[in-house]
Amino acid sequence: MKHPIYMDYQGTTPMDPRVLEEMLPWFVEKFGNPASRSHAYGWEAEQAVEKAREQVARLLGADSREIVFTSGATESDNLAIQGVARFYQDKGRHLITAVTEHKAVLDTCRHLEADGFTVTYLPVQKDGLVAMDALEAAMTDQTILVSIMAGNNEIGVIQPLAEIGQLCRQKKVLFHCDAAQGVGKMALDVEAMQIDLLSISGHKMYGPKGVGALYVRRRPRVRLKPLFHGGGHERGMRSGTLPTPLLVGLGKACELAMQEMAEENKRVLVLREQLLQGILSQLTHVEVNGSVEQRLPGNLNLSFGYVEGESLMMAIKEVAVSSGSACTSASLEPSYVLRALGVSEAQAHTSIRFGLGRFTTAEEVNFVVQTVVQAVNRLREMSPLWEMAQSGIDINSIQWDAH
Amino acid sequence: MVYLDHNATSVVRPQVLEGMLPFFSERFGNPASVHGAGRAARQGMDVARRRLAALLEVHESQIIFTSGGTEANVMAVFGCAARHHFSGHLITSAVEHASVLQVCAGMERRGMELTVVGVDADGRVRPEDVCSALRESTRLVSIMHANNETGVMQPVAEIAELCRARVPGIVVHTDAVQSVGKIPLCFEALSVHMLSLSAHKLGGPKGVGALVVDSALLLEPLLVGGGQERGRRSGTENVPAIVGLGLAAELAQHTMAEEQKRLRRLQQQLESQIQNERPDALVMGQSAEQRLPNTTALLVPGIHGETVVMNLDLEGIAISSGSACASGRGQPSHVPLAMGVTAELAASMVRVSMGWNTTSLDVERFVRSFVTVIKRLQP
Amino acid sequence: MAYNERVLDHYENPRNVGSLDKDDPSVGTGMVGAPACGDVMKLQIRVDDQGVIADAKFKTFGCGSAIASSSLVTEWLKGKSLDEALMIKNQQVAEELALPPVKIHCSVLAEDAIKTAVSDYRKKQKSLG
Numbered sequence: 001m002k003h004p005i006y007m008d009y010q011g012t013t014p015m016d017p018r019v020l021e022e023m024l025p026w027f028v029e030k031f032g033n034p035a036s037r038s039h040a041y042g043w044e045a046e047q048a049v050e051k052a053r054e055q056v057a058r059l060l061g062a063d064s065r066e067i068v069f070t071s072g073a074t075e076s077d078n079l080a081i082q083g084v085a086r087f088y089q090d091k092g093r094h095l096i097t098a099v100t101e102h103k104a105v106l107d108t109c110r111h112l113e114a115d116g117f118t119v120t121y122l123p124v125q126k127d128g129l130v131a132m133d134a135l136e137a138a139m140t141d142q143t144i145l146v147s148i149m150a151g152n153n154e155i156g157v158i159q160p161l162a163e164i165g166q167l168c169r170q171k172k173v174l175f176h177c178d179a180a181q182g183v184g185k186m187a188l189d190v191e192a193m194q195i196d197l198l199s200i201s202g203h204k205m206y207g208p209k210g211v212g213a214l215y216v217r218r219r220p221r222v223r224l225k226p227l228f229h230g231g232g233h234e235r236g237m238r239s240g241t242l243p244t245p246l247l248v249g250l251g252k253a254c255e256l257a258m259q260e261m262a263e264e265n266k267r268v269l270v271l272r273e274q275l276l277q278g279i280l281s282q283l284t285h286v287e288v289n290g291s292v293e294q295r296l297p298g299n300l301n302l303s304f305g306y307v308e309g310e311s312l313m314m315a316i317k318e319v320a321v322s323s324g325s326a327c328t329s330a331s332l333e334p335s336y337v338l339r340a341l342g343v344s345e346a347q348a349h350t351s352i353r354f355g356l357g358r359f360t361t362a363e364e365v366n367f368v369v370q371t372v373v374q375a376v377n378r379l380r381e382m383s384p385l386w387e388m389a390q391s392g393i394d395i396n397s398i399q400w401d402a403h
Numbered sequence: 404m405v406y407l408d409h410n411a412t413s414v415v416r417p418q419v420l421e422g423m424l425p426f427f428s429e430r431f432g433n434p435a436s437v438h439g440a441g442r443a444a445r446q447g448m449d450v451a452r453r454r455l456a457a458l459l460e461v462h463e464s465q466i467i468f469t470s471g472g473t474e475a476n477v478m479a480v481f482g483c484a485a486r487h488h489f490s491g492h493l494i495t496s497a498v499e500h501a502s503v504l505q506v507c508a509g510m511e512r513r514g515m516e517l518t519v520v521g522v523d524a525d526g527r528v529r530p531e532d533v534c535s536a537l538r539e540s541t542r543l544v545s546i547m548h549a550n551n552e553t554g555v556m557q558p559v560a561e562i563a564e565l566c567r568a569r570v571p572g573i574v575v576h577t578d579a580v581q582s583v584g585k586i587p588l589c590f591e592a593l594s595v596h597m598l599s600l601s602a603h604k605l606g607g608p609k610g611v612g613a614l615v616v617d618s619a620l621l622l623e624p625l626l627v628g629g630g631q632e633r634g635r636r637s638g639t640e641n642v643p644a645i646v647g648l649g650l651a652a653e654l655a656q657h658t659m660a661e662e663q664k665r666l667r668r669l670q671q672q673l674e675s676q677i678q679n680e681r682p683d684a685l686v687m688g689q690s691a692e693q694r695l696p697n698t699t700a701l702l703v704p705g706i707h708g709e710t711v712v713m714n715l716d717l718e719g720i721a722i723s724s725g726s727a728c729a730s731g732r733g734q735p736s737h738v739p740l741a742m743g744v745t746a747e748l749a750a751s752m753v754r755v756s757m758g759w760n761t762t763s764l765d766v767e768r769f770v771r772s773f774v775t776v777i778k779r780l781q782p
Numbered sequence: 783m784a785y786n787e788r789v790l791d792h793y794e795n796p797r798n799v800g801s802l803d804k805d806d807p808s809v810g811t812g813m814v815g816a817p818a819c820g821d822v823m824k825l826q827i828r829v830d831d832q833g834v835i836a837d838a839k840f841k842t843f844g845c846g847s848a849i850a851s852s853s854l855v856t857e858w859l860k861g862k863s864l865d866e867a868l869m870i871k872n873q874q875v876a877e878e879l880a881l882p883p884v885k886i887h888c889s890v891l892a893e894d895a896i897k898t899a900v901s902d903y904r905k906k907q908k909s910l911g
Contacts, residue, residue, distance in 0.1 A: 004439050011441070012433035012639065020427050027420050027608060032721075033412040038712040039721035041406065071470030071610065074628045074638030104628030104637060111627055203639060208427070210470065210610045210641025227625065229509050230473045230502030239502055240473035241412065241603065243610030246644075308820055310845035313437070315793060320438035334820070346817035382799050382849065384824035384841035385817060400816030 005319045005364045009298050009355035010153050010181060015249070016206040016358065022252040023208065026245035034242045035233065045244045052251025056213050059254040060198060061189035068214045068234045069247055073180035075227070076199035076214040077104040077147075079238065080176045083224025084145050084197070085112050088174075092142035096173075098122045098130050098149075099340045100157075105147050105178055118142075126342050127291035128157035136167060145174045150182030150198075154324060154337040154353060155290030156299025158186060165194030174222060180204050180212070184257030185265065185296050190215055196222050202246065206358055207253030211246035214238075260358075268356050269297040271365050275354060276300055278369030283376055285389075289324075289338055289351060300354040301338075303347045306386035307379040312352055315375035319368050324351035346395075405720045405765045409604075409758030410551050410581060410698060415647065416606035416759065422650040423608065426643040434640050435629065444642045451649025458652040459583070459590045459598070459615055467614045467635045468645050472580040472601030473502040474625070475614040476545075478636070479576045479597045480506045482622030483543045489513040491542040496520050496528045496557070497741035498550050503578055504737075507545070516540075526555035526688045526742045530562050537569050548579040548588070548598075552738045552754055554698025555688040556582070563594035574620065580604055580612070584655035585695055586663060596620050602644065606759055607651030611644035662759065666696035669757055669766050674699055676770045681777060687739060687752065697758065700739075702751035706780050711753050714776040720769055724753045788879050792850035797857060800839040802826040807910060810903025812895040820844060821888065823852045825895035827859055827867070829903055835859045835867060840895075847885040851875050851892035864900050 006014065026048065032041025034049045050064070057064040070076045085095065097109055099121045109119045120138045122130055130148060139146075146168050151158050161177060168175040179188055180201035190198060198215040202208050216222050216237065230239030280286060285305030301324070304312060309323035324335030334348035343351075354368070380386040385395055406414075426447055432440030434448055449463075456463045469475045480503065484493070495507050497519050504519075511517040518536045522528050528546055537544075544566050549556045563575040576597040582588060583598075584605025590598055597620065601612040616622065628637035655662075670691055677684050687700035702708065708724035715722055735749035744752075755769065801824075802809045809828050815821040821844040828837040838856040842849045854875055859867055875881075875889035 006440055008433075008436060008438065008440070011436045012431065014431045015427050017428075024420075027415040028417065031412060031414045033408075033609075036408060036411050036721075036723060038709065038723050039408065039716040040404070041408075041721055042411075071474070071641070072638045075470070075626055077628065078626050078637075102628065103630070104626075107627035107637070201639075203433075208641075208643070209639055210644050228473050228477050228502070229505030230477065230500070232501070239477075239505070240471050241601075241609055243471070243603075243608070243644075245608065246610045246641075306843060308844050308848075311793070311849055314790065314846040317438075317790075320432075320436070320440050322436060322438075344818070346820075349817070349820035382796065382841055383843045384813065384822055385843045387801065387824075387841060395817060400818070400822075 001361070001363050001367065003318055005368060007354050007356060007360070007364070007368060008320045008322050009357035010156070010204070010353065011322055011355065012203050012209070013206045013357055014359060015208060016253065016256060018256060019207055019249045019252045023245045023249040026248050030244070032244075034244055035231065048244055049242050049247050052247040055251035055255045056200070059183065059188070059258050060215055061191050062215050063218060066215055066218050068216055068237045069242060070212045070214055070238055071210055072212040073178065073199045073201035073204070074104040076212050077102070077178055078108050079214055079224065079227045080197040080199060081105065081108045081145065081147060082112065082227060084174055084176070084222070085117055086225040087223045088144045089117075092144040093117045094120070094140055094142040095145045095147065096120045096122060096135065096138050096143060097147040098124060100124050100128060100152055100337045101147065101149055102153060102178055102180070105149070109147075124340050127294070128152060128155050128341055129291060129294060130159055130164070132160065132163055132167065135164065139171050139173060143171070143173050145176060147176040147178065150177050150179040150188065151186060151296040151299075152290070152337060153181050154335060155301045155341070156181070156296040157290045158182070158294045158296060161193045161195065169194045181296060184254070184261055185298065190217070202250045202253060205253050205257055208246050208249040211243065211250045213250065264358060265297045268360065271356050271360055271362060272297060272300050274362065274365045275356070275369060278366070279372055282369075282373045287347070289341060289343060298356040300356070301351060302354070303343065303351045304376050305350060306383045306389060307376050308349050309351055311379055312375055315379060316368075316371045319371060321355070322353045324348050324353065405768050407720065407722045407755045407757060407761065407765065407769055409761070410754065410756035411723055412603050412609065413606050413758045414760065415608050416651060416654060418654060419607055419647045419650045423643045423647045426646050430642070434642060435631070447646045448640055448642055451645045454649035454653040455613060458656045459588060461590045461615055462618065464633070465590070465616055465618055467616060467632045468640060468648075469612045469614055469636060470610055470641070471612040472578070472599055472604070475599035475601070475612050476500065476502040476578050477506045478614050478622070478625045479599060480510060480543065480545060481625050483574050483576070484510045484513070484515060485623035486621060487542050489515055492516045492518065492538050492540045494518045494520060494533060494536050494541060494544045496522060496546050498522050498526060498528075498555075498738045499545065499547050500551060500578055500580070503545055503547070522741050524743050525693065526550060526553050526738070527693065528557050528562065530558055530565055533562050534565050534569065537566060539570065541570050541573055543574045543576060545576040545578065548577045548593075549582040549695045550738060551581045552736060553688045553700040554581070554694035554756070556693055556695065559595065560593050567594065581695060584651065585666070585697055587659055590615055602648040602651055605651045605655050608644045608647040611641055611648050613648070658759070663696055666757055667691070669761060669763060670696055670699060672763065673755065673766045673770065677701065677773065680770065680774045687742065697756055699755045700752055701755070702748060702753065703777050704748060704751060705782070706751055706777055708751050708753045710780060711773070711776055714780070715772055718772045718776070720772050722753055722755050722769075786847070786880055789846045789850040792853040793846060797853060798839050799841065799853075801841065802828055802837065802839050807906055810899040810901075810906070812898030812900075812902055814894045814898055815844070815891055817843065821848050821891055823848065823891055823895045825852060825856065825899045827899050827903060829864065833863055835862050835864070844888065845885070847879065847881055847888040848891065850879050851888045852895060854878060855892045855896055859896065864903070867896055867900055870896055
């Protein structure tokens with residue numbers, strides 16, 4: 001068992017060795033610029049890029065001409081939302097998204113608001129799901145885009161994509177889906193789900209960092225204003241030298257995902273259950289944040305009552321996880337995703353996100369269960385809130401003097 | 404194969420790739436994470452930033468990592484234009500890289516006024532031409548440091564100083580993608596506010612570059628989201644590539660003095676040998692001192708450039724005609740046209756660009772093959 | 783943010799974790815912070831007839847730095863008079879634990895806890911006459 005144990009697969013994933021192997025020759029021996037039409041180095045690189053494009057397309061049920069390579073999901077999100085808004089602004093200036101989206105989506109929307117667009121940020125239900133009637137009610141004849149993610153990075157919750165796609169198609173509103181967490185971990189078919197734009201990220205699916213893609217529908221044709229102007233690469237939608245090794249890596253990662261997803265999901269789900277049951281059977285006052293059923297198999301977000309998240313992370317330092325506690329976020333605010341579920345600030349401070357994946361073993365899960373249980377018990381011994389709760393005092397009834 | 408298209412891209416230097424490898428495997432964490440895996444990645448990134456800062460003699464905080472030169476250029480122009488709410492005037496040159504020209508055109512479509520300053524027959528921007536284009540409302544001037552097709556170097560420092568003296572608050576940007584790592588560059592000495600660079604032009608990997616900025620400069624970010632790079636460029640950092648850029652920068656710094664001399668010698672060898680065999684060959688941009696030591700753009704009137712390139716490829720020699728971005732499009736490049744060259748002559752142009760692994764033997768082989776091919780293609 | 787050795791030490795080798803009887807007249811209790819903020823410190827002192835702090839205990843809900851700050855002050859409080867206790871400044875705590883700027887507020891909270899505990903003790907003593 002490798003130490004420290006990595007259990008933060010939503011933060012980033014280790015690259016699959018098979019992906020790295022595929023990438024290596026493209027740094028040195030086969031180093032040409034894919035746009036160089038005039039020599040073998042260039043052609044070779046171009047061929048590899050087109051193969052990668054095909055691999056990505058296949059995973060999404062798309063055509064390879066619909067795949068635009070980017071530097072990652074953040075860029076894809078920025079490009080999709082900004083690009084569509086600017087292209088279709090004469091048709092309407094209203095967008096809809098959800099409060100639990102990734103910052104790349106939320107911040108792009110905020111910037112558009114500063115430019116005179118209006119954005120509706122839909123609330124979510126307690127299980128983290130968007131309510132379809134709320135979405136429908138929010139749509140107007142000015143709405144040009146709906147952006148709802150496939151799987152949430154913090155709580156793993158999966159939105160009802162096919163339903164959203166159907167509604168959007170009916171209302172003639174474009175549907176963008178940030179699938180950075182979902183790709184390779186859930187079935188995604190842009191045709192069946194009627195998705196018009198979709199963002200993917202290499203490093204969330206055992207591929208390299210610094211690369212991603214944006215699916216852009218051709219039939220009916222979706223247009224967008226590019227973010228990166230320049231040499232006209234990617235059919236004018238995204239200029240910049242194509243980084244062959246990274247694209248080869250992304251392609252390979254997609255191919256592996258397609259081949260192994262079904263089995264892997266089963267395996268990871270079993271491990272997650274093991275983790276959850278192991279903890280629940282030995283600790284009280286533990287809650288799961290977000291729907292358990294509509295959830296990515298590798299994600300488990302738990303709140304441990306009366307124990308603060310960062311102290312718990314420190315106590316289990318041999319295990320790499322992440323927390324929704326303010327102390328671990330750069331802004332010192334508790335997780336906005338948890339708050340959106342209706343989780344109190346106090347409870348948000350007690351949350352830990354466990355992310356399991358391709359290389360997680362049962363042995364590791366057992367170790368983590370034991371470590372977590374031990375640490376929580378110890379921290380509860382040190383917690384004045386646990387003490388109060390044990391003596392029957394209702395914490396919520398106390399008048400705290402916040403400082 | 405003799406590869407002489409380094410301005411399009413270069414091989415990643417072996418030490419650079421070696422240095423990158425651990426960051427694909429053990430040190431794979433997300434630098435934003437607080438745990439050990441994240442910290443290990445962040446450390447690598449910090450070291451790379453320091454190395455790049457050392458090459459350009461700036462402070463680490465002045466470096467914003469991007470996905471490459473194109474992004475850095477777009478970020479620079481867009482970032483400045485957006486700060487001014489897309490009002491005001493922009494100046495750039497006729498020989499800029501497509502990424503600069505296109506983003507300036509984009510800003511024009513959004514409401515700004517644009518002046519594209521021409522170049523002389525040698526491909527140089529004249530400071531007085533920029534000066535006379537200046538207006539009170541000029542927000543940004545973007546002039547590249549060295550041209551990717553001809554290697555011609557622009558008097559950036561002189562232009563920058565003039566602009567700053569004339570228009571208070573003006574911002575000056577330079578696309579130094581082709582010069583960083585090839586010739587010594589000191590950010591301060593250039594008097595610019597922003598400088599773009601790209602890793603794969605100096606033996607680093609593709610997919611990473613940087614925009615170097617003046618500490619006091621405020622820019623609207625192009626990519627928003629997680630707030631990485633101090634809010635200036637969101638998106639999980641491409642740690643292995645950044646590490647590669649840092650290593651490439653360090654290597655370039657150590658070998659710069661020698662390498663410059665070496666490339667100059669090779670350039671001279673190439674140009675004098677060609678002129679000997681083909682006195683009718685024309686080198687663009689005239690004197691070598693005004694050009695990057697590794698670049699030679701030349702043409703033989705009446706012989707189609709693309710055809711030369713393809714023939715040379717058959718002989719195992721890789722060069723290009725016009726820039727990579729534009730290659731295969733069948734149109735002559737905007738750079739020779741801006742230099743007053745006719746469309747026909749422009750279509751005859753080829754570019755030879757050498758790099759860290761180019762040898763004297765490579766140059767000889769090129770000259771021989773070039774001369775043979777020209778003879779064969781002569782009507 | 784690597785885990786600070788000194789901060790870690792207070793978690794791995796806790797000293798003075800526990801509770802004193804808050805109804806005991808010689809005990810002063812200070813509870814500061816709020817669960818919504820992610821920091822709650824309970825600091826208790828037992829003062830002897832000479833007005834010297836004979837014992838101190840703490841319980842904290844909060845990050846590692848918060849736990850360490852409160853733990854540290856319980857060590858310092860023992861053997862001090864009430865007035866000496868009030869002289870403990872958060873900067874001293876921050877320095878001793880080498881707290882980074884983003885964690886300074888934990889040391890401030892610890893200082894608050896001391897003040898609240900002393901004040902609680904004094905109030906009790908007053909009402910006892």
